Amino acid sequence: MPSAQELSGTNKLVDSICRLSPDLLADACQHILIYLQGQTRGVDSAEISDRFRRAGVRLDHEILQDIARFFLLTFRSAGKDNLSGDDLVLKLEEGSNKWSKASLQVLHRLWSEHGASVHAQQQVQAMLSIGQLVDIQWKLGMAVSSDTCRSLNSPYVTLLLKIVEPSGQIYQRSFEMTIPQFQNFHKQFKEMAAVMETV
Structure with missing residues (x-):
């Protein structure tokens, strides 16, 4: 009422x-x-x-x-x-x-x-409807100990994505990449940005 x-x-x-x-x-x-x-x-x-x-x-x-x-x-x-x-x-x-x-x-x-x-x-x-990316953060790390990984002392990148779902709820997703994977990811992002500027 x-x-x-x-x-x-x-x-x-x-x-x-x-x-x-x-x-x-x-x-x-x-x-x-x-x-x-x-x-x-x-x-x-x-x-x-x-x-x-x-x-x-x-x-x-x-x-x-x-x-x-x-x-x-x-x-x-x-x-x-x-x-x-x-x-x-x-x-x-x-x-x-x-x-x-x-x-x-x-x-x-x-x-x-x-x-x-x-x-x-x-x-x-x-x-x-799909989620919308609102923030992306990354940090560089070094694997120094692991129960499952044999190749230690190798650098990796952790990505943290903040996504707004159509419901309005904000979710965070994180994942790790090797340096070559991150470089490829960065290259693809630049290509997407270039294409979007032409639209």
Whole structure:
């Protein structure tokens, strides 16, 4: 159950959303839905703001950011739960009693048209999601004693990788390499970096 302060904040945001004309609301939501369907690299809030300004609507930058975040979260959640247009409207009405009928009609229509595509894109992203390398550290060591290794006094490199999983959890992985293996690893990393600069 949301607190009174959260409910008040949501109601203020909904008031700002409902002041938008149906066309302007649809235009802003289209930007977000196109992004969530994987057709653009992000939501350009500057472009949305520019369209609002051309239509004569002046919104504080922070309010515009809040509206964009609200619809990103709402549509992501609806996609994850595979909600219908009716279910989305019901959920929005449960969150605030300030929604105008015109705004809910716009959201119902847009979600009915694009909801299935957003859901499908989220399923694809979940299947393809892999961890992201955020830090790599290395140190040089020397094997001086071992129960299993016969060649002592040979240098080795220990690599420590920090990886952020799609869940947001950070994991650390470490492994050891001989000097020739590390040199080959370094060479391959340089080649990958060169290729990525051309993309």
